[in-house]
Amino acid sequence: MLRLPIFGTKSPTSLEELVAAMAQPGAHLVAGGTDLLPNLKHGLYEPKVLVSIDRVEELQHITWDEDASMLRIGTGVTLSQIAADNEIGARFPSLAKAAGLVASPLIRNMATIGGNINLDTRCRYVNQSEFWRSAIGGCLKSGGDVCHVVPKGRSCVAAMSSDCVPVLTSLGAQLGQVGPNGRRDLAMADYYSSDGIAHTRREAGEITAEVCIPIPTRDTAAQYAKWTVRKSIDFPLVSIAMNFELSGSGHDATIVAATICLGVLAARPKLLRADKLKGLRFSDAETAEVVGELCYAQGKTLDNVPYEAGYRRSMLRVFGKRAVGQLVKSR
Amino acid sequence: MPDALLLHMKVNGEDVEVAAPPHFTLLEVLRYKLDLIGSKQGCDKGDCGACTVQLDGTARLSCLTLAAQADGRKVRTVEGMTAAHLHPLQDCMDKQVAAQCGFCTPGILMAAEAYLTKQARAVSRDEVAEAMAGNLCRCTGYVKIVDAIVEASEIMAAKEQG
Ligand SMILES: Cc1cc2nc3c(=O)[nH]c(=O)nc-3n(C[C@H](O)[C@H](O)[C@H](O)COP(=O)(O)OP(=O)(O)OC[C@H]3O[C@@H](n4cnc5c(N)ncnc54)[C@H](O)[C@@H]3O)c2cc1C
Ligand code: SF4
Numbered sequence: 273m274l275r276l277p278i279f280g281t282k283s284p285t286s287l288e289e290l291v292a293a294m295a296q297p298g299a300h301l302v303a304g305g306t307d308l309l310p311n312l313k314h315g316l317y318e319p320k321v322l323v324s325i326d327r328v329e330e331l332q333h334i335t336w337d338e339d340a341s342m343l344r345i346g347t348g349v350t351l352s353q354i355a356a357d358n359e360i361g362a363r364f365p366s367l368a369k370a371a372g373l374v375a376s377p378l379i380r381n382m383a384t385i386g387g388n389i390n391l392d393t394r395c396r397y398v399n400q401s402e403f404w405r406s407a408i409g410g411c412l413k414s415g416g417d418v419c420h421v422v423p424k425g426r427s428c429v430a431a432m433s434s435d436c437v438p439v440l441t442s443l444g445a446q447l448g449q450v451g452p453n454g455r456r457d458l459a460m461a462d463y464y465s466s467d468g469i470a471h472t473r474r475e476a477g478e479i480t481a482e483v484c485i486p487i488p489t490r491d492t493a494a495q496y497a498k499w500t501v502r503k504s505i506d507f508p509l510v511s512i513a514m515n516f517e518l519s520g521s522g523h524d525a526t527i528v529a530a531t532i533c534l535g536v537l538a539a540r541p542k543l544l545r546a547d548k549l550k551g552l553r554f555s556d557a558e559t560a561e562v563v564g565e566l567c568y569a570q571g572k573t574l575d576n577v578p579y580e581a582g583y584r585r586s587m588l589r590v591f592g593k594r595a596v597g598q599l600v601k602s603r
Numbered sequence: 604m605p606d607a608l609l610l611h612m613k614v615n616g617e618d619v620e621v622a623a624p625p626h627f628t629l630l631e632v633l634r635y636k637l638d639l640i641g642s643k644q645g646c647d648k649g650d651c652g653a654c655t656v657q658l659d660g661t662a663r664l665s666c667l668t669l670a671a672q673a674d675g676r677k678v679r680t681v682e683g684m685t686a687a688h689l690h691p692l693q694d695c696m697d698k699q700v701a702a703q704c705g706f707c708t709p710g711i712l713m714a715a716e717a718y719l720t721k722q723a724r725a726v727s728r729d730e731v732a733e734a735m736a737g738n739l740c741r742c743t744g745y746v747k748i749v750d751a752i753v754e755a756s757e758i759m760a761a762k763e764q765g
């Protein structure tokens with residue numbers, strides 16, 4: 273039995289009330305609770321008030337804004353809804369796939385896209401019970417003064433472990449952040465920092481209200497690859513999102529632009545330098561090799577999540593290459 | 604200490620009013636305030652599915668649901684499955700001997716019922732394996748559980764048609 277710490281709860285029914293409730297001292301947002309509640313039960317945080325988004329209708333939309341060429345998703349939408357949405361499946365298959373690979377069906381019924389975007393970083397030394405952590409004296413992220421992953425390091429390198437974040441980043445998504453000073457929009461690529469203790473650039477009292485994905489005007493091919501020990505429930509150990517802009521048809525299509533984003537390295541999702549891919553024929557076997565090589569060369573894995581870092585790094589090459597092969601086949 | 608919440612829920616068809624501390628989960632309300640101990644407290648952190656209940660018809664984990672999130676909603680637990688007639692799922696689980704220690708069974712029944720109701724058709728073994736991926740069983744090895752759910756889906760689909 274794991275007990276939650278003592279806190280109060282608030283269940284606002286509008287975005288305005290939600291933002292007001294978040295201005296109270298010690299307020300913390302809860303959406304599906306599937307990340308936050310285990311962390312609270314493990315004694316990582318002690319919020320005074322949990323402010324729940326589950327009754328805020330304004331955060332429940334999936335809107336195809338064709339005028340602005342944007343898909344707008346309210347952050348209260350669940351991962352089950354995204355995975356089962358036929359139109360998202362057809363137009364943003366990598367997103368539907370990533371959402372459908374999170375945890376288990378039961379968790380996806382509760383888990384929101386907003387919670388997945390703001391998922392806390394994870395580390396094998398911190399996502400443990402209080403008792404477990406006390407045996408190693410804690411770490412920088414949990415009341416101690418050392419990092420067990422990088423013992424000489426002065427900052428936390430816990431891993432950004434969300435399945436949807438690399439995908440949304442590869443699709444060029446923007447976040448609509450709403451707070452006491454109104455709304456600001458920023459690119460997801462700029463939302464994360466490399467500090468595992470405070471890994472988002474969320475401002476005080478701010479919440480993520482909407483994620484906006486530009487609808488591509490050119491031919492694109494996008495894919496998400498995830499490796500875990502078990503097929504379900506587990507967080508990713510290797511996480512690769514890719515999005516190619518193509519010109520030309522069928523097997524002659526060449527790559528005009530490529531965005532590849534890796535998760536589960538450190539606190540920040542990593543966008544790869546992928547200029548090398550420009551001009552390559554998409555269906556050439558060599559293209560898949562180059563992608564695998566890029567993932568391996570730039571994907572510096574750490575011993576912050578289960579499995580040996582070196583092994584996970586080798587798997588980046590394997591999964592990167594394989595993902596391109598599958599994409600080519602599916603076209 | 605924050606004030607207790609006064610929750611109004613429909614639990615297994617009955618209107619229930621119950622007070623609980625705000626830091627209680629729905630599972631704790633069910634087990635420790637309402638004496639509905641069918642839903643099990645297994646891992647208590649989302650890994651096992653033993654605490655699965657239905658909230659407004661959707662299967663979810665009660666160990667990660669705050670009491671406040673269930674306020675005003677319909678909750679269905681395994682205790683709701685004891686109407687005069689056995690549910691086809693219970694019948695098939697029994698026939699296939701799909702429970703050994705039985706700790707996972709309440710969660711399995713709640714997840715499977717929500718899934719089959721939504722599908723409203725006969726489902727395949729592979730589909731069941733996908734749909735039930737969040738419910739762990741330490742005893743049976745799953746084969747009989749999957750058999751039982753597939754069989755129940757056939758019975759439920761036949762009833763729909765006939
Ligand atoms: C057994 C298990 C397995 C899991 N496996 C995976 C996995 O494979 N892949 C994966 O990606 N995740 C996994 N998760 C983590 C989690 O289920 C998902 O990341 C989920 O999407 C989190 O969403 P939530 O709504 O439950 O977030 P919550 O737990 O409610 O919130 C998470 C954090 O985000 C903040 N937050 C939530 N919504 C917003 C918002 N709109 N604006 C600002 N901040 C916000 C909260 O304050 C909190 O700090 C797993 C969890 C469990 C328990
Ligand atoms: S990376 Fe280091 S500081 Fe951060 S959680 Fe892990 S052990 Fe703690």
Ligand code: FES
Binds near residue numbers: 665666
């Ligand atoms: S007790 Fe809820 S998932 Fe294990």
Ligand code: FES
Binds near residue numbers: 740
């Ligand atoms: S029957 Fe014992 S855990 Fe499933």
